[in-house]
Amino acid sequence: MIEKLNKKIRRKAEKLKRDKNFPAYVSGAEYNYLQKVEQSGKIKEAEFVKSLKNKLEVFGKIGTKYNGSSVGYCAETVSANKVLKKFPSKLKSLNVGIAIRPRTLQEGKKCKICKSVF
Amino acid sequence: MVLLYFFFFDDNFNVQENSNSIDLDLFFLDDNKIIHLATAGMSLHNLNLEINPFTYSLNMREVLSYRRIFAYDINNSIERNNLTSLSDYTAFFELMAKRGFYSYDKVNIDDKEDYTFQLITKPKFDCKIIIDSSVELGNLDSSRSIEYNLDFLKSKTVFPEDYSEFDLRNFI
Numbered sequence: 001m002i003e004k005l006n007k008k009i010r011r012k013a014e015k016l017k018r019d020k021n022f023p024a025y026v027s028g029a030e031y032n033y034l035q036k037v038e039q040s041g042k043i044k045e046a047e048f049v050k051s052l053k054n055k056l057e058v059f060g061k062i063g064t065k066y067n068g069s070s071v072g073y074c075a076e077t078v079s080a081n082k083v084l085k086k087f088p089s090k091l092k093s094l095n096v097g098i099a100i101r102p103r104t105l106q107e108g109k110k111c112k113i114c115k116s117v118f
Numbered sequence: 119m120v121l122l123y124f125f126f127f128d129d130n131f132n133v134q135e136n137s138n139s140i141d142l143d144l145f146f147l148d149d150n151k152i153i154h155l156a157t158a159g160m161s162l163h164n165l166n167l168e169i170n171p172f173t174y175s176l177n178m179r180e181v182l183s184y185r186r187i188f189a190y191d192i193n194n195s196i197e198r199n200n201l202t203s204l205s206d207y208t209a210f211f212e213l214m215a216k217r218g219f220y221s222y223d224k225v226n227i228d229d230k231e232d233y234t235f236q237l238i239t240k241p242k243f244d245c246k247i248i249i250d251s252s253v254e255l256g257n258l259d260s261s262r263s264i265e266y267n268l269d270f271l272k273s274k275t276v277f278p279e280d281y282s283e284f285d286l287r288n289f290i
Binding site for chain 1: 135136138139140141142143156158159161163182198200201202203206207209210223227228229230231
């Protein structure tokens with residue numbers, strides 16, 4: 001399953017590269033049959049799944065910096081939030097995929113927050 | 119017709135606050151050249167840069183409309199351990215060099231507060247005219263030129279023209 005998710009992430013990154021639309025990263029998350037691939041960015045307050053937000057805020061309020069990264073803005077987080085909208089209690093069971101920088105198709109490492117939360 | 123869906127920010131968009139989630143294109147001007155720089159999600163809040171979201175969007179639209187008239191050189195000593203292919207990596211920087219920009223990239227994309235950069239591509243041009251903030255680059259042999267009407271950021275000093283790595287904070 002994770003291979004399929006990673007393939008989707010690569011395809012999305014390639015499309016963004018063609019369109020010259022450059023978020024820092026694209027990543028994805030999956031639970032059961034549901035896979036979501038999203039780009040890094042801000043999640044609207046009303047859209048945030050509480051279990052995920054609580055876990056993230058161990059590192060600081062959403063939008064503040066932890067170890068150089070903005071808490072809650074990673075592509076992994078945005079994707080996971082979409083999956084958790086359907087399965088709010090499954091945070092521990094989520095799989096997250098690779099993170100790709102669309103401009104160059106480089107694969108990025110997970111930040112400390114993502115390593116801890118997912 | 120090719121549609122390009124690059125970022126258009128509205129006036130309320132805070133570029134600094136969102137800098138970790140965007141791979142921004144910044145345009146600088148120094149005494150010798152025009153500069154394109156890709157941020158790869160680098161934190162901007164430590165830097166003394168004023169980026170207007172509206173002019174940022176206009177800059178990108180303007181740049182992509184320029185004709186691609188310049189020959190260019192590519193850095194052939196790029197060392198990254200996370201590439202899918204070198205041509206995928208350099209493609210966008212080549213587009214910038216064809217339009218007359220010295221194009222630089224962030225070296226370590228995994229550390230948002232690392233400010234090490236490196237020149238990836240550079241154009242070959244014969245003449246450059248700067249009048250106020252209006253810039254024109256041209257090829258003397260072909261009489262083709264591009265006039266640049268961008269909202270350039272001003273560099274503190276001349277950006278490196280070789281391929282060695284440097285700390286961006288010393289130049290802006």
